[in-house]
Amino acid sequence: MLIDRYAYGNRLRHTEPALKAGIALTVLTLCLALDHPWASLWALGWMSLLTVAVARIPARVFGRILFGESTFLALATVGIAVTLTVATPPDATLWRWHVGSLWIFGTAEGLSAALRTVSRALGAVSAMNFLALTTPLVDLLALLRRWHVPGALIDITAMVYRATFLLLDNLHRMRTAQECRLGYVTARNSMHSAALLGGNLFMKTFQQGRRLQYALDARGFDGELRVLPAKYRSNPGLALWGVGGVMAMLGMWRIPV
Amino acid sequence: MTKFKLRWRQTGAALLAIMLLSANQTVWAKPAQMHIMEGFLPLRWAIFWWAVAIPFWVIGFIQIKKILKEKPEQRLMLGMAGGFVFILSALKIPSVTGSSSHPTGTGLGVMLFGPFVVTILGTIALVFQALLLAHGGISTLGANSVSMAIGGPLVAYYLVWLPLKGRVPAWVSVFTTAFIADLMTYVITSTQLALAFPNPQTGFLGSWLTFAGIFAVTQFPLAIAEGILIVLIFNFLQTNAAPELKELGVEGI
Structure with a gap:
């Protein structure tokens, strides 16, 4: 990033x-x-x-x-x-190249x-x-809010932004752990490693989403995230x-x- | 016979060399997805694809609104899901051409979160790729959205996932859905490029074949690799995340 x-x-x-x-x-x-x-x-x-x-x-x-x-x-x-064609190219070409029955040329x-x-x-x-x-993206989102883009959309985008860095952090740690244990050494193996990573990341996503929801519920979350605008x-x-x-x-x- | 074997060894060495060379590049490689870059499409086509995309965004937004009205707390879950779709494109998977590539994530997303929700999440992922990775663009957001977040997922969901689900072995339906979602993205992008830049001599079709041919080299192996990856992820999820899948309503595969 x-x-x-x-x-x-x-x-x-x-x-x-x-x-x-x-x-x-x-x-x-x-x-x-x-x-x-x-x-x-x-x-x-x-x-x-x-x-x-x-x-x-x-x-x-x-x-x-x-x-x-x-x-x-x-x-x-x-x-x-x-241009790729089987027909003979026009005379006004810059260059032409005949491969089998195919003409490749540029005008x-x-x-x-x-x-x-x-x-x-x-x-x-x-x-x-x-x-x-x-x-920064947060400033752009605040700008979009001022331009009356629907709040739900902005909240989701802000959450995606936050989630991206949380998940990226998880991703790096999981990948390092896998690499320490001979993950990604062969093509077959790296496909397997990537799948484990993707699957675990999905579960992690779910868990963290749920934990965030509990934390916000405990603070009286009513469906809107309000923050002070920056100066x-x-x-x-x-x-x-x-x-x-x-x-x-x-x-x-x-x-x- | 020995001569034949020797040649195989040479070919192998050459392939390995190509792999090493291209592996070197992946250190700062962009996702190998096919997004049309900023400013590449002429103004009228940029506007046209925005206009095509907007109705789908509206439908997606209305659906998300409905979800949020029933369960306001889903706002956070949707955000996390969007982050997941975006991050999935950072996974490295081996590809036949040697260089490693990245999945688009919309194939998996459509199976987990449903078609129109993925349209919105995929579009947000595209905005992020444009602003955080300088990949794709704002003027071409409409076009890229039509290919990656609308066309690919919707076709894969309605024409492959729903008809196949439960009728064939799970891996067949999962693989085909992911494969078709990727392939449709590539076919639609080629079409968009060919429409915007028809060849003066051979017209739309000639131009389409040229674009499709050039990008097939990277996109076909990518679609296959992504299909395999998503089958493996799905297997993992079915054994380890059954309650979560049930919560999302992914059943009867």
């Missing part, structure tokens, strides 16, 4: 989450709506700058998370840029579509990573950075491709 750790300790931690979410969602929407390679690349650069220089997230961490999905990106881009059109998709995806990912790396600081500097970035992004959009 690398992202969660940084979300709790960065320079923008106490900044109003509505502002951070506003910037990230605006840039994300613009990346999709403008669908313009220069605007997307500008978004990538600008959001990286905000994350690294303003929020002080290490550049290495940001890069690692940004390219965390490079496998999907690479495979799916190949899917867009490459300039396909390549530019692929590049556009890659830049759009990277711009969008950097915007969402800015939000994820600077805002945030306003940050006019960041607002200015955000507005400037969005204006520049719209400016980039005018550049013809």
Whole structure:
């Protein structure tokens, strides 16, 4: 949970989450709506700058998370840029390859579509990573509550968040215990170990859920979890950075491709 | 004959080398599930899949509301169950391609918690994967939800789990349900990609075959591995957690 750790300790931690979410969602929407390679690349650069220089997230961490999905990106881009067919390809191909009766080829059109998709995806990912790396999930949930998302849904999500860390802790301890006892040594064995782990985790989930329920019942739980909202600081500097970035992004959009 | 044996040994060594190489990568690997990443879908398709997903979310939410009205304390249990579905994707299971992979968890979830509840829990898990693991995304939440939290579980539940339950040996119905849930997720994702990026020469079908072919390499072994894993988990639960299963209403397998 690398992202969660940084979300709790960065320079923008106490900044109003509505502002951070506003910037990230605006840039994300613009990346999709403008669908313009220069605007997307500008978004990538600008959001990286905000994350690294303003929020002080290490550049290495940001890069690692940004390219965390490079496998999907690479495979799916190949899917867009490459054509597989049995028919003879048109003359205007960049490259072609004849395998048996099958033609594999790429066109300039396909390549530019692929590049556009890659830049759009990277711009969008950097915007969402800015939000994820600077805002803990609890702040986002409090924000959603202010935006009138149903309380039951938010409570369940908050519980899932809490349960995730409880279960993750259990998972690590159980896995260590298994590894000490020659679990996961062969493929067959690791399937067995994984099944024991999953089954035990389910039972643990049940037990802990029940214990939490007893604890809350004892304190007069009536079906709603109430906590005090956190106090945030306003940050006019960041607002200015955000507005400037969005204006520049719209400016980039005018550049013809 | 000796020549044949030697070749087998070489193949084995090569396979082992691939396994070791890819095992090295799994240290910081993302879950090997097929989520469409943030911003990958064009705007109109992102909106379209959100629109498809919303009715199912509403049905799921109404069902959860009903559960909560009858038993308010279930709020905590649902939260724990959601955590379980999310954490399940952190389990490492061996896969045929050598690299270890991670189950989606919705196949098991649908058998334990029922179809529409899993839609909500799966969607929450997707939000968490997007925000905590940078895997998947918010603009593609609709599309990923349709494939992983709606399509896969619903098809597996209504077309496989309910018809097969109690009629065939338990392991057959459990394996098939988990396998189909995974496979449907992969087929729907390929369809979503092909619809958004139809090939200019070969159209939707050509594009679909390309995407499905590329991702089959990782997704087919994953579906089989997850099927086996969930059969083993189910066996374990039936011997060790019978009261809990009964409480969830999982009976007559």
